[in-house]
Amino acid sequence: MKVLVPVKRVVDYNVKVRVKSDGTGVELANVKMSMNPFDEIAVEEALRLKEAGKATEVVVVSIGPAQASETIRTALAMGADRGILVKAEGNVEPLAVAKILKAVVEAEQPGLVILGKQAIDDDSNQTGQMLAALLGWSQATFASKLEVEGSDFKVTREVDGGLQTIKLKGPAIVTTDLRLNEPRYASLPNIMKAKKKPIDDKSVADYGVDVTPRLEVLKTAEPAGRKAGVKVKDVAELVNKLKTEAGVL
Amino acid sequence: MTTLLIAEHDHETLKDSTNKALTAASQLGGDVHVLVAGGGQGTKAAAEAAAKLAGVSKVLVAEGPAYEHDLAEPLAALIVALAGGYDAFVAPATSRFKNVMPRVAALLDVMQVSEIIKVVAPDTYERPIYAGNAIQTVKSKDAKKVITVRTSTFAAAGEGGSAAIENAASAADPGLSTFVGEEVAKSDRPELTSAKIIVSGGRAMQSRENFAKYIEPLADKLGAGVGASRAAVDAGYAPNDWQVGQTGKVVAPELYVAVGISGAIQHLAGMKDSKVIVAINKDEDAPIFQVADYGLVADLYQAVPELTEALGKLGK
Ligand SMILES: Cc1cc2nc3c(=O)[nH]c(=O)nc-3n(C[C@H](O)[C@H](O)[C@H](O)COP(=O)(O)OP(=O)(O)OC[C@H]3O[C@@H](n4cnc5c(N)ncnc54)[C@H](O)[C@@H]3O)c2cc1C
Ligand SMILES: Cc1cc2nc3c(=O)[nH]c(=O)nc-3n(C[C@H](O)[C@H](O)[C@H](O)COP(=O)(O)OP(=O)(O)OC[C@H]3O[C@@H](n4cnc5c(N)ncnc54)[C@H](O)[C@@H]3O)c2cc1C
Numbered sequence: 001m002k003v004l005v006p007v008k009r010v011v012d013y014n015v016k017v018r019v020k021s022d023g024t025g026v027e028l029a030n031v032k033m034s035m036n037p038f039d040e041i042a043v044e045e046a047l048r049l050k051e052a053g054k055a056t057e058v059v060v061v062s063i064g065p066a067q068a069s070e071t072i073r074t075a076l077a078m079g080a081d082r083g084i085l086v087k088a089e090g091n092v093e094p095l096a097v098a099k100i101l102k103a104v105v106e107a108e109q110p111g112l113v114i115l116g117k118q119a120i121d122d123d124s125n126q127t128g129q130m131l132a133a134l135l136g137w138s139q140a141t142f143a144s145k146l147e148v149e150g151s152d153f154k155v156t157r158e159v160d161g162g163l164q165t166i167k168l169k170g171p172a173i174v175t176t177d178l179r180l181n182e183p184r185y186a187s188l189p190n191i192m193k194a195k196k197k198p199i200d201d202k203s204v205a206d207y208g209v210d211v212t213p214r215l216e217v218l219k220t221a222e223p224a225g226r227k228a229g230v231k232v233k234d235v236a237e238l239v240n241k242l243k244t245e246a247g248v249l
Numbered sequence: 250m251t252t253l254l255i256a257e258h259d260h261e262t263l264k265d266s267t268n269k270a271l272t273a274a275s276q277l278g279g280d281v282h283v284l285v286a287g288g289g290q291g292t293k294a295a296a297e298a299a300a301k302l303a304g305v306s307k308v309l310v311a312e313g314p315a316y317e318h319d320l321a322e323p324l325a326a327l328i329v330a331l332a333g334g335y336d337a338f339v340a341p342a343t344s345r346f347k348n349v350m351p352r353v354a355a356l357l358d359v360m361q362v363s364e365i366i367k368v369v370a371p372d373t374y375e376r377p378i379y380a381g382n383a384i385q386t387v388k389s390k391d392a393k394k395v396i397t398v399r400t401s402t403f404a405a406a407g408e409g410g411s412a413a414i415e416n417a418a419s420a421a422d423p424g425l426s427t428f429v430g431e432e433v434a435k436s437d438r439p440e441l442t443s444a445k446i447i448v449s450g451g452r453a454m455q456s457r458e459n460f461a462k463y464i465e466p467l468a469d470k471l472g473a474g475v476g477a478s479r480a481a482v483d484a485g486y487a488p489n490d491w492q493v494g495q496t497g498k499v500v501a502p503e504l505y506v507a508v509g510i511s512g513a514i515q516h517l518a519g520m521k522d523s524k525v526i527v528a529i530n531k532d533e534d535a536p537i538f539q540v541a542d543y544g545l546v547a548d549l550y551q552a553v554p555e556l557t558e559a560l561g562k563l564g565k
Contacts, residue, residue: 016514017379026383038496094351095360118496122378124363129321129351138425139321141348144489154429158489159319159344160442160498161259165429166320178479178496179489214360218373219386226521229542231533235555238527238545239563246525246542248446248504249471249563 001111001151003046003055005080006101007039007062009071010121019222026220035071038116040078040183041176045146046114047079048181054148055112057081061104063088063097069199076194077186083199088211092204094122096211098130103207105135110171111151117142117175128175138168142177250279250371253309253331255340255349256299260317261291263298265443266341268405270398274339275304275406276368277394282307284331284417286324288317296414303409309417318428319345323420325352330420332357332393337371342397343442354395362389364399364499380495380518400442401501401522434488441493444474446504449493449520452480453509453530453549460486463553464508470560476500476520478510494519509549512537529553 011017012032020027035043049055060075061084062068072083086100105113118125132139140155144163147154151170156163158177168174186194204211232238243249254274257264267283274281283305285296289312296310309331315323328338328349338353340346342364354361366384367375373388374396441447448468454460460481468475477487479494493500495518505523510516512528512535520526521540528541531548538544545552 011379013515017382019383026379093360095355095358098355120380120495123380123495124361125347126351126354126361126363129348130355132321133325133352133355136423139348139352140426141321142344159431160490161431161433162488162490163432164318165431166318167427167429169425177489178483214391215362215387215389217385217387220378221384221386223377223381223384226540228539229526229544231538231544231546234547235545235552235559238543238556239559241543242504242525242527243563246504248525249560249565 001055002057002059002108003049004105004108004110004113005039005042005046005058005060005075006113006115006127007043007060007071007075008036008116008119009033009062009064009068010036010119013037013120019220023219023221025217033067035074036116036119038118038176041178041180042114042116043075043078043080044181044183045176049148059084059108059110061086061101063092063100065089072199073194074186076197077191078184079190082197084202085199086202086204086207088204091213092211093213093215094124094126094130095214096209097127098134099209100204100207101131102134103209112153112171113173115173115175117177128173132173137171137173139173140166140168141175143174144177144179146174146180250277250336251334252277252279252281252337252339253328253335254281254283255328255338255346256283256285256295257341257343257345258285258287258295260287260289261294263295265405266343266400267299268302269400269403270339270341271302271304271406272403273365273368273398277337277371279336280306282309284309284311284328286311286316286327288312288314300412300414301408301410303407305410305412308412308414310414311417311419313419315422320426320428321348321352322425323422324349325356326423327417327420328353329356330418335393337394337396339396339398341400346397350395350397357393357395359391359393359395360389361395361397362387363397365396366399366402380514381521382514399499401499434490438468439472439474441474441476441491441498441500444502446471446473447476447500447502448473448506448508449476449478449510450481450487450508451478451510452484454481454486457486463549467553467557470557470565478516507537507541508553510537511535512540
């Protein structure tokens, strides 16, 4: 079974992004970019399946600017076998990403696609579900445990009330939650090896997908700020303030 | 314009997140119909509750085993089968609808707008991006709209309606997934997303036992829900459904008490809209103090029992 893992290049999770003063977006020049953390978890899970003899090949794909090849290299250094870069400039919405991924899936024929549950920049939490819909495949979002059962899958999901376990008919779409695994760091020898692994260069035009955005961004603004309050000296003062000043007790 | 609101319920009672999403749905203008899809007898009771909500003009009920366990594929197929009669599809951004609505959107060839916090116009909404560090105003150019609603920012719609209840046209179950089991903790405490007060613990709690010994008694004194940071959940001190943050639950209670939580961007994203924030942390430079209304620099193992006791004296 081949496993396909879409990986996205996003602003590093440690960066506190700033809104551009003209309201046209957020400041992305000179900020540190990394692989979406949920995608690291997805790559890790695919590698573990391969190491357990359940998967034969791990292919990573990224849709984005030329620099997204760095994100692919990171996945290759973790241990993925090869990459596909679909070059796209500007804003590619989840629906368009899902359409491109559908074409990639049709060409690659994986038995499983593992995506992140959400990208930490746009926080849409959509792409995996959309891809499942377009392919007519089963889906398990927010996975905290994944087991292969022949060509089917058993997945435990993090849901609002706790955990849910479902069985999926393969081929299937799984999206990762935080507790699925702890991704490995790439070792230096593996980083060197990754430089020789193949990355297939594609463009959106190769897949004939219309990526015209459906959402028009009218404005990007700073959220209402919150000011630091006061420090209280002890529990008695805290209780007093909560009762008399804040009125929440 | 007619909007289909998909109801959140636990197959017995209608959830408060439905009332909040209804407020957003009503702001789109036009009629609002509610779809209640579930398994078993409780579905009817949830539908009756929905029919009483102010601003609902019709309730559609779909009852069947395919809808009993919130599987994405059959519910998406049902919503798509009903799509012809509707211009917009709205649901609360709970885990159930985060799972289902993008599937619906793709089947309708629509770009979903996730977790809106404000309706600016029927086709224009505000939504947070980058862990709430920026607020985007987006206009949807799709003919039909698919929207999930961040419930912490909308008031709950009240009762006062008397809508007709009809059976929904059925849709075939694609049969792609099956339910195996679930682990759902039953608790008498309020749910995080509707609690008026929340007490959350972080990595500093050190163990599940300490959560039970320090955080839970304080929460119970306050009649509060219990939350946690990701670090506490990852370490196994608290169950996953307690996680508050960018990638957990987003809450906005009257009072949020953060105990031994540093205040990482990802945690703040889930609680910074709380009305009053209290932080207890032994590090006076912890970033949580930058958003706290009341900060107490102290060792939680002393301060929390003292606070619990002081509240007891207040008759809590
Ligand atoms: C150059 C550039 C400019 C952009 N400008 C804007 C902007 O101005 N406003 C704005 O809102 N957004 C902008 N984006 C982000 C773009 O809109 C998002 O990629 C898109 O909306 C997807 O949303 P998401 O990542 O939140 O999807 P989610 O559904 O949250 O992502 C879930 C998962 O889908 C997969 N995935 C998603 N996208 C990709 C991808 N590109 N390649 C491979 N796998 C992927 C990953 O596995 C990811 O974990 C820009 C992106 C780029 C590359
Ligand atoms: C992709 C991604 C998603 C994430 N999503 C979330 C999310 O949804 N929610 C979330 O919370 N985090 C999330 N995080 C994690 C986040 O970045 C932080 O790592 C996490 O919030 C830290 O948890 P903490 O504050 O409990 O632990 P720490 O940062 O370790 O803070 C512990 C605090 O306890 C204090 N302390 C220690 N001992 C005591 C004592 N005896 N008395 C009083 N105070 C004490 C310390 O001073 C410190 O400030 C995410 C991270 C990533 C990469």
